[in-house]
Amino acid sequence: MVHKRAKIFYRRTNKRDFELQIAAQERRQRFLRIIKRRLAQQEGAASPADKPTTRDVEPQPLAPVPNPPSVESELTSIIGPEDDDLPPTPPHDHHHISDSKRTWFHLVVFLSKFRADPALKNFLPDLKAHLLGRLLDIPYDGDETQFSLQDLADVTIMRERIYTHKILRVNYTTYDAQRDQDTLNTSSHPDFMAFAHEEEDDNPHPYWYGRIIGIFHADVRHVGARSKTGGRPQRMEFLWVRWFGRDIDHVAGWATKRLHRVGFVEPDQGAFGFLDPAQVLRGSHLIPAFHHGRTTELLGSSIARHFDG
Structure with a gap:
């Protein structure tokens, strides 16, 4: 112990x-x-x-009191590797995720263990739809494209294994046209920003914001008449994310000299999804608005909840 x-x-x-x-x-x-x-x-x-x-x-220093496992420890033990050796990232690459296959989880076992978790609702069909959209070179629109059950069945995750990683590095260009790099991880720096892909919007905003729950890759095979890979497995990287929703009632921007405000949304409103790491612009520093208090109404006990360690 x-x-x-x-x-x-x-x-x-x-x-x-x-x-x-x-x-x-x-x-x-x-x-x-x-x-x-x-x-x-x-x-x-x-x-x-x-x-x-x-x-x-007066307890002895080396006599710990056993604590019941928390959802955080469950998440860490399954999809959060303790270490992730990542060599220096080439400056011409957009992002960098380790090639290691040392840590992984079995997809079916994972979904069975946490089948009651609201964050895992439609996890597998959403993942396959995300991967299929990329395999078919469909421009990213927030994974709004609908696929048939047969289309999804044509996508196979080899050996049902999802390989896990701790670190994602992203190279980006700063506002003064300099090159810089952000290191994102699931424990201490999980928040990011990406270009928005909104339809007609009366109050547009150029960015989407989200929080990384898991950094993964898998060997994926696509078969069927629409396959462009000839059924050959290929490595695909993807992020499991929890999206923030923008508070459209909050007045913000340059004219008002106030920052925009985001927050978590209900699980049934597209709160969770998958993202190609190539869509990540850079990390995002979100300032907690403590005066609004805390709530557990948006998401109860879940492995997707993030706790600053």
Whole structure:
């Protein structure tokens, strides 16, 4: 248990001087346990059999209290590799994802395990529709193109394996015409921006904003009369994302000198989807609007919820 706990603490560090950061996390958790037990004593919440002993009040540093697995740890263990060796990114490439096949999950097992999760509703048909649109060279429009069941059946993910990655690097041009690079990952820098693909809109905005849940690649085969690959498997990279919706009632822009405002949307309103990494412009820094408070109404317990570690 001790070594597992240390690994969890390590993932929450910035990987530099991690020993001190791990020690600080362990000390913080120990103090929180002491406070919790003392509060239980004061409120008389504990039964006689459960009342804390002297040893409970002063726990040993290396005697962790087992915690039930959270949806965050479930997500990390399945689709979030602990490490992702990524060599320097060539400056002429738009983006860079590792070629490694070291970490992966079985698609059928994954969907079966989390079949009640609202974030996974229509996960497989949406994924196949996204991949098929790219295989057929259909211009990206937010994956609005409808395909028949037979069209989707012609798309096969080889061995039902989705290969997972931690890092996506994106090269972009800054406003002063300089080259720069953003490093996105699923734990600490997951937010991005892409060009908007809106239809007729009375209040247009040039960008879409989203949060990366997973960085993946798969070996995909397309067969049938519409296939352009001759049935040969090919590597395809894709992002699983949670989209932000723009608050159209919020007055913003250059004239008002106020930033635009975005927020999460209901799961049944296209909140989740897939994106070609080539569509990502760069990372996005979103400032939390704390005065609006917090809510769990938009998405309950889900592996897609993001917790800053």
